[in-house]
Amino acid sequence: MNRFTRTASLWIATAALALASLEAHAEGRIRIAEQFGVVYLMLNVAQDQKLIEKHAKAAGIDAQVEWIKLSGGSAVNDALLSGNIDIAGAGVGPLLTLWDRTRGKQNVRGVASLGNFPFYLVSTNPAVKSLADFGDKDRIALPAVGVSVQSRVLQLASARLWGDKEFNRLDRISVTLPHPDAVAALIKGGTEINAHFGNPPFQEQELAGNPKAHIVLDSYQVLGGPASATVLYATEKFRNENPKTYRAFVDALDEAAQFIAANPEKAADIYIRTSDAKIDRALLLRIIKNPEVQFKTAPQNTYALAEFMHRVGAIRNKPASVKDYFFDDVRTEAGN
Incomplete structure (x- = not known):
């Protein structure tokens, strides 16, 4: 060697x-x-x-x-x-x-x-009482559009309402935004964000912090329970x-x-x-x-x-x- x-x-x-x-x-x-x-x-x-x-x-x-x-x-x-x-x-x-x-x-x-x-889809638009009421001027904040569990639950609920071909119908008015920023937007107002599919405690803070905030969708209703x-x-x-x-x-x-x-x-x-x-x-x-x-x-x-x-x-x-x-x-x- x-x-x-x-x-x-x-x-x-x-x-x-x-x-x-x-x-x-x-x-x-x-x-x-x-x-x-x-x-x-x-x-x-x-x-x-x-x-x-x-x-x-x-x-x-x-x-x-x-x-x-x-x-x-x-x-x-x-x-x-x-x-x-x-x-x-x-x-x-x-x-x-x-x-x-x-x-x-x-x-x-x-x-x-x-x-x-339970995850709540919260809106501050008085005209929005259900998914069917969302319009082109509404904006839904989510952690990640098309990826997050909130986005997928929203798609599942949309598919049940409009059919599987329309499962991503509300993706076009959804915006990727961290929960803390979405809360600030809904409570303070003044931005295009008027809805947020969040999680605890952010959803509860929105409901307590803005008299216009109300629940449009509950994830437990969509998924069949807890x-x-x-x-x-x-x-x-x-x-x-x-x-x-x-x-x-x-x-x-x-x-x-x-x-x-x-x-x-x-x-x-x-x-x-x-x-x-x-x-x-x-x-x-x-x-x-x-x-x-x-x-x-x-x-x-x-x-x-x-x-x-x-x-x-x-x-x-x-x-x-x-x-x-x-x-x-x-x-x-x-x-x-």
């Missing part, structure tokens, strides 16, 4: 050891994307109480948790596919889009639900290569759900503290204690949206059940 060969062999061996070291320390690092609203309260509690770190430590690893704030399913999906995050937090619509797009490749699937929350509109999802690679970290994460979610149920007052304070939210605490508590709001990790009433998206061509592959687009887990066995 000549000097060059020995040097090359030594370099390869060193690189292999370094790679092995990196792989050995991969467990414990987790980057989580969240968006805006009380629908992310389980993540807020997990962050504040350091529950992921707690469960990771019990598994023998030191967790390095990074929290990333994004807005809209498109931004979240891009971040997941580019490898900038490990856990995506967004609506069922973005999950189904990515599940369909990555089948046989990254194999993105759902990890857990963040609970059941539904998991916001979910968490990841790539198959992350789940397989980081089993202890993944388990620590889902165990932390379960503990967070239990914490909120047992300590709604503390949970409200955590939300205000971690999200730096400017919200009336009494209003926030009413949302958390609302019987229609359920903090749970098992997905519920998601399949109607999956079937609809396939029917209108938004996704190519039709899932047979929720088990197709959620990872196998005892938490999701009873999902639908």
Whole structure:
């Protein structure tokens, strides 16, 4: 073996050891994307109480948790596919889009639900009492037009009203806008935005802050009851290569759900503290204690949206059940 060969062999061996070291320390690092609203309260509690770190430590690893704030399913999906995050937090619509797009490749699937929350389509136009009343001068704010769960629920409701060929009829008057900006527009007025399909607490702030604000559509009516509109999802690679970290994460979610149920007052304070939210605490508590709001990790009433998206061509592959687009887990066995 000549000097060059020995040097090359030594370099390869060193690189292999370094790679092995990196792989050995991969467990414990987790980057989580969240968006805006009380629908992310389980993540807020997990962050504040350091529950992921707690469960990771019990598994023998030191967790390095990074929290990333994004807005809209498109931004979240891009971040997941580019490898900038490990856990995506967004609506069922973005999950189904990515599940369909990555089948046989990254194999993105759902990890857990963040609970059941009614989403309201709120309008300040007195003439708008139903979807049929929206006109060309109206503008509906959404997190991501044609992608977010709000947009997909609106499309499903439109399809039932006007037929499948007209499922995206209201997309032309929809505008992509983060929830906080939409709230400001509806409460203050003076912009083209006069409707917002949001989530808690933004919808409740609009209803309380503008006497003209009223509910036009309730997502529970469209989806057939309490539904998991916001979910968490990841790539198959992350789940397989980081089993202890993944388990620590889902165990932390379960503990967070239990914490909120047992300590709604503390949970409200955590939300205000971690999200730096400017919200009336009494209003926030009413949302958390609302019987229609359920903090749970098992997905519920998601399949109607999956079937609809396939029917209108938004996704190519039709899932047979929720088990197709959620990872196998005892938490999701009873999902639908």
